[in-house]
Amino acid sequence: MSERVFNGVKILDLTQGIAGPYCTKLFGSFGAEVIKVERPVKGDITRGMGPFPNDEYDLEKSGTFFYLNANKKSITLNVKSKEGIEILKRILKTTDILVESYAPGGLQKLGLSKKILRKINSRIIVTSISAFGKTGPYRRYRADNLTVSALGGTVYPMRPGIQPKTRPTALGGYQAEFSTGLLSYIATVAALIGRANSSRSVSIDVSMMECVASTLMGHIAEYSYLGFSRRTNPFAIHGYPIGYSVPCKDGYISLTPGIGGAPNIPFLINEPDLQNSDFITDPRMRMADPEGFDALIIPWLMRRNKRDVTAEAQELRLAFTPVLSAGELFEDQQLKARKFFNTTRHPRLGKIANPGPPAKLRGTPWLPGRAPLLGEHNREFYRGLGYTQREIKKLHSAGII
Amino acid sequence: MAYKLLEGIRIIDLTMVFAGPVATKILAELGAEVIKIESWQRPDVFTRANVYPENNPGTDPWNRGCLFHSLNAGKRAISLNMAAEEGRDIFKQLLKVSNAVIENYSPRVMTNWGLDYGRIKKINPRIIMVSVSGLGHDGPLKDYYMYVPGMEGMSGLTHNTGNPDEPPLLSGFAYGDWVTGANAAMALMTALFHQKITGKGQYVDVSGREATICHLGDIVLDCILNKRDRKRMGNRHPGYAPHGCYRCKGDDEWVAIAIETDSQWKRFVREIHEPEALRDQAFASRQGRLARQTELDCLIEQWTTRRNKFEVMEALQRLRIPAGPALNMKEINLNPHLMKRGFFQCVNHGEGIGNRPIPSQIPAKLRGFRKFALRRAPHFGEDNEYVFCSLLGMSKQDLEHLEQEKVISRAPEFPPGRPTRVDLLEKQQAGCIDPDYLTELRKHFGVGIGKA
Numbered sequence: 070m071s072e073r074v075f076n077g078v079k080i081l082d083l084t085q086g087i088a089g090p091y092c093t094k095l096f097g098s099f100g101a102e103v104i105k106v107e108r109p110v111k112g113d114i115t116r117g118m119g120p121f122p123n124d125e126y127d128l129e130k131s132g133t134f135f136y137l138n139a140n141k142k143s144i145t146l147n148v149k150s151k152e153g154i155e156i157l158k159r160i161l162k163t164t165d166i167l168v169e170s171y172a173p174g175g176l177q178k179l180g181l182s183k184k185i186l187r188k189i190n191s192r193i194i195v196t197s198i199s200a201f202g203k204t205g206p207y208r209r210y211r212a213d214n215l216t217v218s219a220l221g222g223t224v225y226p227m228r229p230g231i232q233p234k235t236r237p238t239a240l241g242g243y244q245a246e247f248s249t250g251l252l253s254y255i256a257t258v259a260a261l262i263g264r265a266n267s268s269r270s271v272s273i274d275v276s277m278m279e280c281v282a283s284t285l286m287g288h289i290a291e292y293s294y295l296g297f298s299r300r301t302n303p304f305a306i307h308g309y310p311i312g313y314s315v316p317c318k319d320g321y322i323s324l325t326p327g328i329g330g331a332p333n334i335p336f337l338i339n340e341p342d343l344q345n346s347d348f349i350t351d352p353r354m355r356m357a358d359p360e361g362f363d364a365l366i367i368p369w370l371m372r373r374n375k376r377d378v379t380a381e382a383q384e385l386r387l388a389f390t391p392v393l394s395a396g397e398l399f400e401d402q403q404l405k406a407r408k409f410f411n412t413t414r415h416p417r418l419g420k421i422a423n424p425g426p427p428a429k430l431r432g433t434p435w436l437p438g439r440a441p442l443l444g445e446h447n448r449e450f451y452r453g454l455g456y457t458q459r460e461i462k463k464l465h466s467a468g469i470i
Numbered sequence: 471m472a473y474k475l476l477e478g479i480r481i482i483d484l485t486m487v488f489a490g491p492v493a494t495k496i497l498a499e500l501g502a503e504v505i506k507i508e509s510w511q512r513p514d515v516f517t518r519a520n521v522y523p524e525n526n527p528g529t530d531p532w533n534r535g536c537l538f539h540s541l542n543a544g545k546r547a548i549s550l551n552m553a554a555e556e557g558r559d560i561f562k563q564l565l566k567v568s569n570a571v572i573e574n575y576s577p578r579v580m581t582n583w584g585l586d587y588g589r590i591k592k593i594n595p596r597i598i599m600v601s602v603s604g605l606g607h608d609g610p611l612k613d614y615y616m617y618v619p620g621m622e623g624m625s626g627l628t629h630n631t632g633n634p635d636e637p638p639l640l641s642g643f644a645y646g647d648w649v650t651g652a653n654a655a656m657a658l659m660t661a662l663f664h665q666k667i668t669g670k671g672q673y674v675d676v677s678g679r680e681a682t683i684c685h686l687g688d689i690v691l692d693c694i695l696n697k698r699d700r701k702r703m704g705n706r707h708p709g710y711a712p713h714g715c716y717r718c719k720g721d722d723e724w725v726a727i728a729i730e731t732d733s734q735w736k737r738f739v740r741e742i743h744e745p746e747a748l749r750d751q752a753f754a755s756r757q758g759r760l761a762r763q764t765e766l767d768c769l770i771e772q773w774t775t776r777r778n779k780f781e782v783m784e785a786l787q788r789l790r791i792p793a794g795p796a797l798n799m800k801e802i803n804l805n806p807h808l809m810k811r812g813f814f815q816c817v818n819h820g821e822g823i824g825n826r827p828i829p830s831q832i833p834a835k836l837r838g839f840r841k842f843a844l845r846r847a848p849h850f851g852e853d854n855e856y857v858f859c860s861l862l863g864m865s866k867q868d869l870e871h872l873e874q875e876k877v878i879s880r881a882p883e884f885p886p887g888r889p890t891r892v893d894l895l896e897k898q899q900a901g902c903i904d905p906d907y908l909t910e911l912r913k914h915f916g917v918g919i920g921k922a
Contacts, residue, residue, distance in 0.1 A: 072668070074661075075663075099660055118688075118709065119709070120692035120698070122695045122696065124696070202811055203835075204810065204835075206806055206810060210794075211791060211792040213728040215728050216792040216793055219725070220797055222802040223643065227631070229639060233900050236715060236717070237715055237724060237796055238702075239715070240641060241702060242630060242686045247685040248649075251652050251653065251685075252832055252833070254656060255655055256832060258659045258663050259475045260475060260836065262475060262666055263474070263476060267838045267839055270838055271836065271839070272836070272838065274836075275833070276811060278807065278808070279808065279813050280833060282802055282813065282829060283830055283833050285829070286488060286540065287488075287541050288537075289803060290521070290537070291521050291901075292802075293803055293826045293827055294521050294523045295522075295536070295890060296906070296908075297521070297799065297890075297895065297901050298799035298801075299643070299901040300642070300722070300901045300902070302641070302642040302644075303898065304894075304900065305891045305900060306521065314623065314628060314639070314640055321623075322623075323622065359898075390616050390619065391623065392629055393624050393625070393629060394701070395689050395700060397699075398690070403606070403609045404680070406609035407606055407608065407677070421694060425680070425683075426684075428674055428677075429606070429677075430664075431673040432670060432672025433661070433664050
């Protein structure tokens with residue numbers, strides 16, 4: 070009774086790295102046919118990026134590639150060759166969406182200007198993902214996840230509340246990349262929905278710097294309303310200390326003491342006499358003295374482990390939660406009950422757990438799937454395109470596929 | 471810039487604070503009609519009550535908060551008391567003329583109101599319902615009280631953020647809420663496409679914590695493949711060095727630099743002449759640099775400390791090396807690249823507030839669709855008449871009756887408007903205050919800034 074959302078939607082994926090592949094992974098996992106075009110021999114750059122099992126470099130065993138390319142078909146093609154580009158044009162005729170992550174101007178260099186693309190396929194949606202977008206003074210600048218996060222404004226406010234002028238540290242992992250992949254997907258699906266309202270061909274220009282800045286949400290406007298640039302999540306802005314992590318016996322707890330039951334804190338720490346103190350009843354007292362608040366609860370926390378603290382606090386409607394490592398996710402009873410980790414089979418990695426869906430759509434399932442081997446679908450795909458066995462061999466020996 | 475892609479799609483929005491409103495702001499910027507529901511007892515206080523223009527709460531503070539303006543521009547707002555049966559009956563009428571409903575209450579609320587998906591579906595079989603929560607709508611921990619620190623902390627993100635020898639660091643800007651909201655928009659958009667093709671609705675369950683884990687794929691996979699439980703590593707990268715955030719000339723000024731290849735390194739040392747120690751042959755290879763990162767970072771910082779952060783960016787970008795200053799909110803608002811790209815839209819928020827730049831929540835430039843100017847964020851209950859009369863066919867008398875019965879209202883119950891404690895912000899050094907911000911903004915966004 071459940072069905073794939075993008076049944077019959079064809080996507081040509083000319084991206085590599087993280088942002089672009091995450092965008093097309095979402096399409097693939099909701100049932101689109103994604104043809105991933107990779108460089109012959111080397112493939113996508115993330116194939117060379119770890120983690121590898123036992124840290125042994127192997128193009129077919131990258132964990133990052135596995136995660137980002139589930140449910141895609143891999144074909145190899147040298148798009149810089151003349152034959153390569155002719156083949157690409159043939160594929161484009163039946164493509165609904167082209168997603169690409171070349172530097173601005175890259176498609177034109179290949180001979181695929183907007184005009185030519187439109188001539189090949191007037192209904193095509195072209196989604197271009199780059200660090201700074203196709204226009205503007207920074208368009209030729211280089212970036213990686215860290216430097217684009219800095220420019221997008223998400224590095225500056227990354228300091229502990231009580232040490233707001235220390236060296237900022239960016240969010241862990243590749244948040245700029247994933248955010249961009251996600252927003253690119255949303256814009257592209259919207260274009261698919263809205264295409265009926267537009268007779269013109271559609272192109273989408275996504276800039277990673279802007280995607281990063283959009284994750285700052287309303288905080289950007291603190292400047293235009295008050296002249297304020299936050300260095301941290303200020304204790305003093307929301308009327309209570311906002312979430313931060315405090316130590317306990319076996320790790321850390323993250324908490325937001327001001328919302329959802331602060332009056333219960335005295336009961337949590339077995340000091341009911343405190344319930345009438347200003348410090349508990351008036352959030353503005355706490356915000357003026359975050360260290361005083363810490364001094365109140367940290368001694369109690371240090372005698373208990375994070376699971377027990379969380380359980381007791383939650384009983385009292387206090388928003389205390391444990392800080393978990395990635396390893397601890399695998400023992401998390403909630404994730405287990407919700408079957409968050411799926412198991413997939415990969416020809417080289419064997420049986421492997423796979424995190425996921427980012428959201429549960431009950432009527433249209435998420436396909437856990439696996440990533441393809443390099444050029445795994447060459448034969449099937451090129452035969453489907455009308456090439457004979459012999460011609461495919463020829464393209465192969467010429468280094469085109 | 472906003473685009474008309476989702477014309478004719480109507481979303482009922484029961485969400486508050488950050489996560490849910492991010493989701494519906496994305497839909498509103500893409501042309502959907504979003505109707506935000508609040509009640510007089512439960513307005514969206516958190517965002518309505520914070521950071522007023524020129525620190526002045528005015529007489530209607532609930533209509534003046536900057537976070538609310540940014541996150542709710544382009545939406546409509548009605549007041550409706552869902553705790554009253556009459557309010558729920560009106561809500562059911564609204565369900566009949568809408569494509570989707572999105573909510574972020576704790577899991578029991580909608581069920582207690584008799585508005586769980588099973589019953590909503592009977593009213594409108596085509597409807598999509600999106601529930602946004604911390605840990606999801608089933609499982610043993612579904613009733614956990616949690617906000618953004620829980621989404622980040624329970625996902626592995628916090629454990630992997632900050633310096634290795636220091637406590638884990640939560641984001642300074644509610645990033646986990648953004649991830650939750652943007653993933654809810656992703657799911658809703660997907661379900662809307664499915665609805666358009668098949669005419670079918672469905673139920674969508676978004677767990678903010680799970681969405682955040684999905685943005686940590688590489689870290690989680692290291693655990694799966696190698697049982698290696700990674701920990702925060704500051705600004706470093708597992709595969710290349712130098713990779714860090716370095717102090718520049720001035721007070722609290724920083725630049726991020728990432729050198730990915732040996733040839734970039736070669737160009738780097740050719741450009742910077744001192745300190746001499748950087749020319750050490752051991753640094754010529756990626757492995758050599760990865761092995762001595764602490765030393766390397768000190769040497770590079772000796773060079774950056776004497777330079778302006780923008781000069782460093784320009785010097786290194788000329789060498790095709792990724793580098794960028796850590797921009798603060800002022801520099802984001804006034805950034806020439808973002809401005810040129812149309813990242814901000816100047817929206818007039820009315821009397822006493824005037825124009826202010828509103829950042830885009832879906833910053834994609836689309837060609838082939840009609841653009842439109844985003845409406846300012848709605849005042850409390852501003853669209854009561856449009857929704858109840860124009861959409862649902864009620865009369866003016868009906869509205870008066872509903873107001874008497876306190877089912878709808880023109881003003882919320884609201885805590886006294888209080889200015890931000892700028893003195894505390896300064897004392898705690900929680901940020902920098904620019905007293906000339908209106909003048910600065912007017913230079914770029916015109917004289918209408920701050921004037922109605």
